[in-house]
Amino acid sequence: MDTNGIPSRLRAADADRERVASLIQAAGGEGRLTLEEVEDRLGTVYSTKYTDELDALTSDLPKATPKRRPVVFGHPAVRIHLAVAVVLSVLLIVRWTVSGVPFFWPAMPMFWLAMSVLVHARVRSRFRRGGGIAVA
Template sequence: MSLPVRPEDMRASDAEREVVQQLLHRAHADGSLDLAEFDERVVAVWRAKTRGELVALTADLPQVVERPLPPPPPPPVRVKPRGPSALKVLTTIWLSVSAFNFAIWLLVSVLGGEGVVHPWFLWVAMPSGAVLGVIWLLVGRDRAAG
């Protein structure tokens, strides 16, 4: 017949040693232990054979109250660059105005009776189209660099 083993005389597991080491780490972080004392106790934790020895290493420390972790910060809001969509709208407007001017020029040339009229619609379409094209090139370069 074997004698009953007291809980403090039972062998300690590595998981129990890890828990005690975490308690010591919290006590050091809270200022209850200085660095030298923390180091000595951690070495003693891993040398401890029984649960009673582990309890003795934390008996003089204040009980650690678990504080809930603060909620994680919200993910950063990514603002979608508006440049390309605004340029698409401007390009659509430019194409519409240029097509309208071309249609008027074509009607005047065909129905005017004088033959083909000077292509005046190009004086409207080309300068604004060139400026719009340069802007598209600059925005494309900025997007490729960023």
């Protein structure tokens, strides 16, 4: 124990072991580890007692990068706007097909629908980054 009463070594939980095991399996799947190394490390993972021993098993592997959501259409309001624009575009195309007019007149409304979705996505991404309009 250290001076604060916290143990100097923390015991590993099952969730810690599973996290490290998935990292090792992913590294084996990528070809960073041989099959024997994967088997040895997985055997060691499930027999460890402390978290510092788990950290040593993945110290030579690259750190996993978290997956990011797409920024452009990430906000639910933008996705709803996009869905409405797609439905309206389909309805415009169906109406054009039924009308029998040779000129593709839905092009202009579809263009403005697309522009409205892109502007909406741009505004939402600007507010997400903190560059929105300041209200006094």
